[in-house]
Amino acid sequence: MFSTAGSSAFFSLTLLLISALVLLLLRYYLPLRTTPAYVLVPVFLAIALPASIVLLVPIDLASSAGTDTDGSRGIWLPEMVVYKSWRVTYWLTFALTWVILPLLGEYCDSGYREPKERFLYALRSNGRYQLMYLGTGMVGAIYFFLQNGWRFESFKALVMALAYAWGLVLAIYLMGHGLVAVPRSLWRYASVSGRLKRLQGNAPRVHDRLTEALDKLEQYEAQVVQLKQRKNGTAREFQEWIDELVEMSSLPESRASGTRTSSVAVPPVITERYLADLTRKLKRARHAKVRFTDEWDRLVRKALNTQAILDSSASKRLEFLESPFQSPPTTFFSRPTVLTPYTRYHLYKHLIPTLTYTLSLLASLASASVIWSETVKSLEPKLSLVGLTVVHHPRSDRGRIGFGGQLIAALWLCYMCICAFFSLSEVRVWGNRALVRRGTYEESATWYGVQVAKLTVPLAYNFVTFVPPNIYRETGFYKFLGRLIVLTPLGNGFETFFPMFVLVPVLASIFGLYSKAKDIFGFADLLDDEEEENGDEGTGSWREGRALIERERQGLVGNSLGLASRNGSRDGSPRVEAPGYRDEPNGVVGPSASASASASASARLGRSRRVQDVEDEDEEGGFFSDFADRVRNTFDEVEFRKPKWLGGEEEENGRGRRGGRARDGGAGLARWFGKDEGRVRL
Structure with a gap:
């Protein structure tokens, strides 16, 4: 009989390490001193609990399918401890996802002063959101109760299955997009x-x-x-x-x-x-x-x-x-004390791009393995590449998972979560929410906490199904969640075959279907496809950005863009502040560099001036630009005369007078397109 003392100590220390890392993450995005505790504690739990799931899944696999030798058994815990850990983690995450954090986000976003009024506003704002899920639950409840009868176990299975189904739909889409976006972003970043x-x-x-x-x-x-x-x-x-x-x-x-x-x-x-x-x-x-x-x-x-x-x-x-x-x-x-200018050059010019290319290739192989495993696990689980790397076969007819398999399982699960969370910032359909260093809006922090808690559980169970059924059906995760998901034939088929739809966002990302969709349906403001960035080289957008950045670099003096940090005084005169970070009036710490407090009138003036600067820069274009200018000048100098049957004699008699007018308003074809004293010629 093996002892669990070492595994318990490792599990406890790892939980403390995860908590410390989550606190550092919150400190990076939120000002801890000014953020109220009723926001910090739920957001902390919404991130720490899913992070502990990444640790709990490999432990659960090794506890149910560990090796027979003490040296390679890995980290394992008793079956009852694993089962109760899943119960506590899941229901806390469920409450944060569907009840606590949505109400808390609207509470923070409310403009009322009194806590009672703010809470009532949060209830009213979440009413439509909760009624939508309640209506979906009623439809599912009718099916469940007709299938299994009225029992509390059926009601609990309904709630867990619906929450899992909605989370899996969102997780599969985001992960599929991220499986392509992460390697592609690394590959593009390597090119300076x-x-x-x-x-x-x-x-x-x-x-x-x-x-x-x-x-x-x-x-x-x-x-x-x-x-x-x-x-x-x-x-x-x-x-x-x-x-x-x-x-x-x-x-x-x-x-x-x-x-x-x-x-x-x-x-x-x-x-x-x-x-x-x-x-x-x-x-x-x-x-x-x-x-x-x-x-x-x-x-x-x-x-x-x-x-x-x-x-x-x-x-x-x-x-x-x-x-x-x-x-x-x-x-x-x-830091200059560590690197000299020469070594820094080789680091940023050669070493980092090479490492980035290598990571991109490894991420591409990992993405291909995940996609292959998602598509074949329902047909033949033994062909799952992810499962083959996790499950080892040491001298036994049944697959075993040791410490090496646990590490590989944790890496696979982390990569799947990274791809899904990366897509949260890539796909811009979430409103005006964003993570800002030391200045994240409290409502945005609660919303991102909801997404982390909502996506991790479906992704974790989806990863568990990559291993053969005779292994994952013995885990505490399956006995707690998976058994209720497959309580009905509908749930069993959904859990088995729906992950194959990961091919839809994968193909959409590879072939650039987002740009076609936004052109057809008008989603230009929601979907930003990076493929179009290289296609705008001829339109001058990158030249316009270069002019903006260059003017920003030049300094505070004579900055027509209004990008200097200025606050108006009582008499209306601008006051220049030192660069760096300053405290906002509401306790939010924000950057006071460049554009933070500039006058909007100066910014609008700068926008018009930068367009003129870009036009001046474009005068010295390449071959195609010069060729187009010469063709245009050639047609502008062409002078068409009317025939005599259309009044050509009058044209000859008044040639000098109209010629002067043509020179003033534009000659040749140019007069036909609105260059005649500012009037449009139809």
Whole structure:
């Protein structure tokens, strides 16, 4: 009889390590001191519990199919401990996914002041969401009760099967997309020049979104300024509420009254619902500004570093310059005490691209293995490549799983989860939610916690089915969840054959079907296909981004884009702040570099100027550009004369007068297309 003391100690220490890593992750995306505990604790559990599932699955496999030798048995626990661990982990994750975090997200997003009003708002906002699942559950309940009769076990099986089915549908789609997107992203990242071109191509889009966020924030802040002017005519509790909104805002009264007075619509009667709606919109606008400011700063920093890598090819020396727009490198390999400029050049120019290409090839092989295993496991489980790498056969007629198989199983499960979570940021159909360094919106943090908790359990059980049935049916995971999923023939067929639909997102990603779908159905704002980035080289988008990044690099003085960090003073004059990070009025820490607090009017002026700069740069184009200009000039100089039967004699007599007018408004064919004194010629 083997002892479980060592396995129990390893399991406990690993759980502590996972908890520490989750805390570091939360500290990276959330300001721990200002984030309330009722947000931190559920989000922490929503990430830590799924992470422990990645550890629990290999332990469950080895506990039910371990080897007979103590040295290679691996980490195992008694059957009852594994079963109870699954019960606690699953039901906590279930409650966080379907009840706690959705209500908490709406509670954080509410604009009301009192906790009771915020909780009622969360209930109302989640009512439609919960009624949709309740209606689906009623339809499933009729089928379950007709199939198995009215029993509590049937009701519990219904709830677990429906939650698993919905999570599996989303997990299969996201994982299938990620199985292609992860190797492709690694392959593209290895090319330094291609990486710079993509950064420059994304720069106009990011800057336009930043400008829109600044405009929207300015509108809401101007509305708050007008509310302040009418504060004395409202109720006492509304006056305190308006004072809080004024403290939350940062727009001076002079700018607000001078720029947005005509577009602000303040109702004649101030109500609680109006103030709550304005508070919610103002919070969203402030966090949108923090989000796109951080995205713009990271894009500029990456573009400058990538440009420095390309420029170092001649001198064989690489140094990342420090500027007001670019924070000093903080990675281990970028410290000057560790790497010299010469070694840094070889690291970023040769070693990192080679390692990235290698990782891309390994990820491609792993993706192909997962796709093959998903398609053949229902037909012939013995052909599953993932199962063959996990299950070993040491001198026995039944497959065994040792410590090596546990490590391989953990790596496979981690890769499947990484592909699914990577797609959350790739596929832009989730609204305005994003993870921002030290500035993530609380509602966004709860939403991402929901997705992590929702996807991990279906992916974990889907991975368990890669091994032969005589092994995974002995696990505690199957006895707790799988047995209830296959309680009816419908559930059994869904669990067996639906994972084969992973081919749909895989083929859609490989052949670029997303771009075709958005052209047909109008999903241009939802689906961003990276394949189109290389196709825009002739349109000037990457040149426009290069002009934006270059002007950003030049410094604070004479910055027509308005990308300097400025806050208006009371007299309306701009005040320049030092670069770096500063505390937002609401306790949110956000970057104050470049575009964070710039005036939207300057940004709009910069947008028009950058277009003119790009047009000036394009005058010195390549062969096709020069050829098109020469053809156009040739036709512009052609002078067509009317025949005599159409008044040609008048043309000859008045040639000089009309010729002068033609020279003023455009000659030849150009006059037919609207170049005659600004009028359009039909």
